[in-house]
Amino acid sequence: MRLSLKLSRIKPSATLAMNAKAQELKAQGKAVLSLAVGEPDFPTPDHVKDAAKTALDANFTRYTPVPGIPELRDAVGGYFGRFYGVTPPREAVIVSNGGKQVLYNLFTALLNPGEEVLIPAPYWVSYPDMVLLAGGVPVPVPTEPEDDFLVSVAALDKARTPGTRVLVLNSPSNPTGCCYSKAQLDAIMEWAVSRKVFVISDEIYDQLVYPPTEPASLVGWWEKHPDCVAVVNGLAKSFAMTGWRVGYCVAHPDLVKAQSKIQGQSTSNVCSFSQKGAVAALTGGFEYVDMMRENFRRRRDLAMKIVSGWSGVKCPNPGGAFYLFPDVSALYNERTPDSGTLCTRILEEALVALVPGAAFGDDRCIRFSYATDDDTLTRALTAVGKVLLG
Numbered sequence: 001m002r003l004s005l006k007l008s009r010i011k012p013s014a015t016l017a018m019n020a021k022a023q024e025l026k027a028q029g030k031a032v033l034s035l036a037v038g039e040p041d042f043p044t045p046d047h048v049k050d051a052a053k054t055a056l057d058a059n060f061t062r063y064t065p066v067p068g069i070p071e072l073r074d075a076v077g078g079y080f081g082r083f084y085g086v087t088p089p090r091e092a093v094i095v096s097n098g099g100k101q102v103l104y105n106l107f108t109a110l111l112n113p114g115e116e117v118l119i120p121a122p123y124w125v126s127y128p129d130m131v132l133l134a135g136g137v138p139v140p141v142p143t144e145p146e147d148d149f150l151v152s153v154a155a156l157d158k159a160r161t162p163g164t165r166v167l168v169l170n171s172p173s174n175p176t177g178c179c180y181s182k183a184q185l186d187a188i189m190e191w192a193v194s195r196k197v198f199v200i201s202d203e204i205y206d207q208l209v210y211p212p213t214e215p216a217s218l219v220g221w222w223e224k225h226p227d228c229v230a231v232v233n234g235l236a237k238s239f240a241m242t243g244w245r246v247g248y249c250v251a252h253p254d255l256v257k258a259q260s261k262i263q264g265q266s267t268s269n270v271c272s273f274s275q276k277g278a279v280a281a282l283t284g285g286f287e288y289v290d291m292m293r294e295n296f297r298r299r300r301d302l303a304m305k306i307v308s309g310w311s312g313v314k315c316p317n318p319g320g321a322f323y324l325f326p327d328v329s330a331l332y333n334e335r336t337p338d339s340g341t342l343c344t345r346i347l348e349e350a351l352v353a354l355v356p357g358a359a360f361g362d363d364r365c366i367r368f369s370y371a372t373d374d375d376t377l378t379r380a381l382t383a384v385g386k387v388l389l390g
Contacts, residue, residue: 010129014359018343022353033380034353035368038174038323040240042295044277045288048239051280055273064269067260068095068248072275075282076248080231083206086219091253092226094260095270095278099204099234099247100126105259106200106230106249107134107166115165120151121361122325124174124202128361136165140361145327148178148316149362153191166198171216172205175360175367176325177300177318179209182216189221192228199229204247205321207238207289210297213319219250226252237321238289239281246270246278296322299370299377306381307368310388322371325357329364331388339363350383 015036022032055061067073073093081087096102103126111117113135119127121140128138141159143149156167169188171180180188192199201218209215222229234247249259269275300317303324307315315326328342336342339356343366346352357365368384370377 006133006135009132014125014340015355018347018353018355021344021347025347025351030351032347032351032353033376033383035370035372035377035380036353036355037371038369039242039371040237040292040322041371041373042240042292044240044244045281045284047284048241048277048281052273052277055276060272060276062272064272064275066264066269067256068093068270069272069275069279072248072279072282075279076233076250079282080217080219080250083215084217084219086223088219088222088250092250092256093248094251094256094263095246095248095275096259096263097247097267097270098236098245099202099232101263101267102232102234102247102249102259103127103200103202104130104133105262106232106251106255107131107136108262109255109258110134110166110198111136112165114163116161116163117166117168118156118159118164118197119168119361120149120155120170122149122173122175122357122365123168123361124170125359127168137163139164142362145314145316145365149173149176149325150178150180150184151188153187156188156191157195160195160197164195164197166200167192168200168202169218170202170204172209172318172320173323174205174321175323175355175357175365176316177321177323178316179213179319180216182214185216185218185221189218189225189229193225196228200232201229202232204232204234205237206233207286208293208296208322209320210293210300215320222250230255235278235281238292240292241277241281244271244274244277246274296370299372299374300324302374303368303370303377303381306378306385310385313388322369324368324370325360325362325365326368327364328366328388339366342366346384346387350380350387352380352384354384 312330
């Protein structure tokens with residue numbers, strides 16, 4: 001069988017590979033702890049589930065408009081108005097099968113073959129491969145832990161070429177949890193607008209930001225320059241709705257139409273009753289989100305207290321999301337010369353599943369998720385510390 005040549009450029013998921021190794025050990029009867037999964041450990045809020053159940057009972061199970069049911073597109077606009085003071089109109093909103101499809105749609109709609117996308121590294125694992133699938137060229141822009149892994153305007157300008165078309169920003173970040181301030185985002189946007197670089201702002205963790213860090217969105221810049229920016233978000237992380245597959249995008253109405261054309265020929269609409277649940281999430285109370293945020297903040301502090309005691313390890317204190325991304329390269333040796341072999345060793349010796357930093361574009365680091373209970377988190381980090389410092 002002959003497959004497309006572009007598939008040879010796509011890397012298998014490092015998270016899934018590590019999970020497969022963990023499952024092998026579990027099948028052998030070993031008690032493996034996982035800090036590899038990037039999803040909340042809380043159930044979906046009851047009022048969201050009730051809305052979906054009501055929709056099912058009402059037989060709301062047929063096709064819907066490709067860009068989303070009108071009340072959900074309006075609810076997305078209302079969400080941004082509620083938290084950021086900008087209310088995008090319905091025609092500037094599209095709903096997709098998770099934030100991942102939003103991103104795929106955007107890259108497909110924006111990129112011509114060979115055009116470059118600046119991606120600050122470390123980055124979420126799927127950005128480069130999505131760019132490749134869309135015919136573009138991913139250009140990682142390195143950052144440093146001393147700068148909280150945040151990219152500077154100077155670094156972006158150095159990486160820009162005549163072929164640069166798009167910049168991807170992710171705040172709070174997966175894998176680092178670090179956040180750009182409003183002032184930092186403003187400076188980057190001023191640069192991007194002046195250089196005619198389109199910005200995709202991935203804000204999927206925007207509700208999981210811990211004081212004194214403040215949430216920041218580029219929806220205000222979208223309002224001023226709708227042809228220069230698209231804002232991506234969704235319900236997976238903030239509402240513990242990973243399996244519901246509801247993401248959304250605020251963009252220029254013409255770009256929304258382009259995404260709708262792509263989506264109409266690929267997946268059509270989002271699950272009908274998931275959309276009803278999403279309306280309930282965005283228009284209802286956020287007390288459940290507040291509860292999750294406080295629990296994640298406490299777990300972050302617990303994890304940082306342990307990790308900060310590891311000699312030779314550098315780890316910025318994340319302002320959001322639910323990840324730590326420590327630089328452990330000072331502990332590399334002949335036996336474990338990189339993040340992949342180190343994570344394999346930790347899995348085999350400590351029975352803890354992690355994700356190597358190489359998957360996120362920074363082989364100096366490893367990623368921990370603290371989206372788990374306190375006992376599991378403490379036992380897992382203690383076991384990892386024994387391997388690292390043993």
